[in-house]
Amino acid sequence: MGKKPSSNSTSLSIFNPKYYFKKPQQLVLVIFGFVSLVLLVSDRQNLTRDHHEEVLRLNEELAQLKLHLEDLSVKVKWSAGLDSSNTSKDDDDDPVSVERREKVKEAMLHAWTSYEKYAWGHDELQPQTKDGVNSFGGLGATLVDSLDTLFIMGLHEQFERAKEWVANSLDFNKDYEASVFETTIRVVGGLLSAYDLSGDKVFLEKAKNIADRLLPAWNSPSGIPYNRINLAHGSAHNPGWTGGNSILADSGTEQLEFIALSQRTKDPKYQAKVEKVVKELQKTFPADGLLPIYINPHSGTAAYSTITFGAMGDSFYEYLLKVWIQGNKTEAVKHYREMWETSMKGLQSLVRKTTPSSFTYICEKNGNFLSDKMDELACFAPGMLALGSKGYGPGEAEKVLSLAEELAWTCYNFYQLTPTKLAGENYFFHPGQDMNVGTSWNILRPETVESLFYLWRITGNKTYQEWGWNIFQAFEKNSRLETGYVGLKDVNSGIKDNMMQSFFLAETLKYLYLLFSPTSVISLDEWVFNTEAHPLRIVTRSDLYQESFQVDRQQKLPIHFRGRKEGRLGYN
Numbered sequence: 001m002g003k004k005p006s007s008n009s010t011s012l013s014i015f016n017p018k019y020y021f022k023k024p025q026q027l028v029l030v031i032f033g034f035v036s037l038v039l040l041v042s043d044r045q046n047l048t049r050d051h052h053e054e055v056l057r058l059n060e061e062l063a064q065l066k067l068h069l070e071d072l073s074v075k076v077k078w079s080a081g082l083d084s085s086n087t088s089k090d091d092d093d094d095p096v097s098v099e100r101r102e103k104v105k106e107a108m109l110h111a112w113t114s115y116e117k118y119a120w121g122h123d124e125l126q127p128q129t130k131d132g133v134n135s136f137g138g139l140g141a142t143l144v145d146s147l148d149t150l151f152i153m154g155l156h157e158q159f160e161r162a163k164e165w166v167a168n169s170l171d172f173n174k175d176y177e178a179s180v181f182e183t184t185i186r187v188v189g190g191l192l193s194a195y196d197l198s199g200d201k202v203f204l205e206k207a208k209n210i211a212d213r214l215l216p217a218w219n220s221p222s223g224i225p226y227n228r229i230n231l232a233h234g235s236a237h238n239p240g241w242t243g244g245n246s247i248l249a250d251s252g253t254e255q256l257e258f259i260a261l262s263q264r265t266k267d268p269k270y271q272a273k274v275e276k277v278v279k280e281l282q283k284t285f286p287a288d289g290l291l292p293i294y295i296n297p298h299s300g301t302a303a304y305s306t307i308t309f310g311a312m313g314d315s316f317y318e319y320l321l322k323v324w325i326q327g328n329k330t331e332a333v334k335h336y337r338e339m340w341e342t343s344m345k346g347l348q349s350l351v352r353k354t355t356p357s358s359f360t361y362i363c364e365k366n367g368n369f370l371s372d373k374m375d376e377l378a379c380f381a382p383g384m385l386a387l388g389s390k391g392y393g394p395g396e397a398e399k400v401l402s403l404a405e406e407l408a409w410t411c412y413n414f415y416q417l418t419p420t421k422l423a424g425e426n427y428f429f430h431p432g433q434d435m436n437v438g439t440s441w442n443i444l445r446p447e448t449v450e451s452l453f454y455l456w457r458i459t460g461n462k463t464y465q466e467w468g469w470n471i472f473q474a475f476e477k478n479s480r481l482e483t484g485y486v487g488l489k490d491v492n493s494g495i496k497d498n499m500m501q502s503f504f505l506a507e508t509l510k511y512l513y514l515l516f517s518p519t520s521v522i523s524l525d526e527w528v529f530n531t532e533a534h535p536l537r538i539v540t541r542s543d544l545y546q547e548s549f550q551v552d553r554q555q556k557l558p559i560h561f562r563g564r565k566e567g568r569l570g571y572n
């Protein structure tokens, strides 16, 4: 029997292209079906995106409404004299402050929601182009920098969402040349502060992970760290433009974070690295306590360069004082206070007054020459002097506090003297002309409001709250967009830039909020702020680097790991 010839038209599979040559009408149907499917999927995607944006918008509205409700109920309670909440018991709270801090909280909510909407997980938000940018290697800098501000302001839903991201998406294994300084103050500091506030161990684990990646930076002949490190490979170096030198502020602003990390992990290696830096600098510390901004990482000695309390010098001096405070002002940290007091004598030697209005300012120094220039960055100094004034005996304490108040007046006028009422980046002082803006941008920096916060806490003078409120209003007027906050390219014209700096949420808004909060909220007796405004709880200093850790390891004595005062929040 012969084989029945097979019919091509029926045996061809619909997956065989030839099938469609035979049946073009089927091809049309398939193309039609495919196009419809693509349209349907993309429509679904659009709908999902719109829906997501709508949910974010509604969430923001809901949060705003909650804020208004809180605000109203506080006002009603105040007017009826019935407020029984914790904060109202403080003598230093009043209805004006309550209203102002709610406004600052609303500003934080706006900044945060904009970040969530347009730049989630990126380092920083660009509000004008409505996108994110990774200025720090893609470590979620704004998110990590904001954790403690969200927590302190009671924005708990936002904090929880941020925590989820830290737990599930924060990845440090980046082939990226990170700044050791920026990564420490923002990421290590932000995570440790979130841990101290919330007690959630995920923050401590992440802080340890990134700190471990930074540690090889200290493997230089002198122990002075190289300022850049590849986070994935651990290779460290200094940027070319410093001529191979390390920068003073970049090398001396990791002590608070790494000591805190050693205290919390009971591993002394972090503390050992950063304390060695100060010991090394102490060997050649000059009589006036003023170190130039470049330090040779091989010899550990200063290279000829500018002396300044502004960019590249600033927070080295800040940390000398704050490590002493963090260390409970004990014998083990006495040398930090001694070095700081020496540097403050040096600072006083740089102080001059303008004519005709007698504004006090801090000069920069090159060799033997003083230059009449001051960065807005140096406006952290009034706060530092006020904080440190408490450690002096009578007479000197008043003198230092009074200098702090004079400098704060100058810094406030950096803001008040421009058409936008926002400060420029730096100022020059000429006889008979008081001061002129030099570099005229404003990038939402915090230093002046930081100092106002300390001065208000330390003197109780409400004038500092008024000044802070005026600065806040200027930010609201000039820097607020529907999509976040931006800096100004020029404080004279008010032309805007396209960047919401992460420190606006970490520092500027936090210090403003605290300026209008009772002194018991993040008490200066129990917390010390790192240079990015992340509060770290002061714990009893176990001198891990020297003996105590050994004692602990031999299980003779446990390391005392409790707050100096019993705090509201425990550790996990």
Ligand code: DMJ
Pocket: 185, 315, 377, 445, 446, 447, 503, 507, 531, 532, 533
């Ligand atoms: C912040 O990152 C820190 O305050 C640092 O110490 C100086 N620069 C910015 C804010 O201006």
